[in-house]
Amino acid sequence: MNIPFLGSRRKKHAEATLTAADPEGVAELLSECELLRTLAEQEGIRLDDTPASLEALDQLLPRWRDDEENLPWLGNDAGLYLGTVIVRTVPGAVWKVWPGGQPVVRLASGREFDVVTAGQEWAANGVPELSQRYGEVAEV
DSSP states (O other): OHHHHHHHHHHHHHHIIIIIIIIHHHHHHHHHHHHHHHHHHTOOOOHHHHSHHHHHHHTTTOOOOOOTTTTTHHHHHHHHHHHHHHHSSSOEEEEEEEETTTEEOOOOSOOEEOHHHHHHHHHHOSSSSSHHHHHHHOOO
């Protein structure tokens, strides 16, 4: 028997568990970004979770665009890294996980920012730049 409201209740509980029970653990998990960190390291860029590191990433030659298999993964990592920088440097910003499992950043104003989509756009097109997205969020 399909009882729709039970499924949504479970999703809401899982979301609350991820965001409320251990926000530092969630932040640590989402900040790993292994593929992006490896790429940056190979290019001599240190990802230190600062806005300056986003600017350095924006300056990379986009060689990864030739690798269609890794492109979505790199875009995901870029978005998670952008979110990591926002959460660590913008007062009141926190991670939130939407019911479908998509991590977003919630700003102190209550506005939610889909960092993963922003990272995928950056990886695929180079625009808008990660540092530009950060600037838009940090000003709010």
